[in-house]
Amino acid sequence: MAEIVNLRQARKQKARDEKVRAAEQNRALHGRSKAEKERDRIAADKSEKFVAGHRREKPGDPDHL
Structure with a gap:
């Protein structure tokens, strides 16, 4: 038989x-420490x-239509 659940x-x-x-x-x-933030920022930039x-086509290339 199914378990009775109080919806409230x-x-x-669920909110908790x-x-x-x-x-x-x-x-x-x-x-995070400043060093950890800097390391993550450098990794993301890299x-x-x-x-x-x-990329195959450069974003500003006029022939890229």
């Missing part, structure tokens, strides 16, 4: 779980330059 309590528990998940993400994003350097 289930809704509140979502708050915990959001708090974990914020701790991961904002709870990967962006790598992708941009391997």
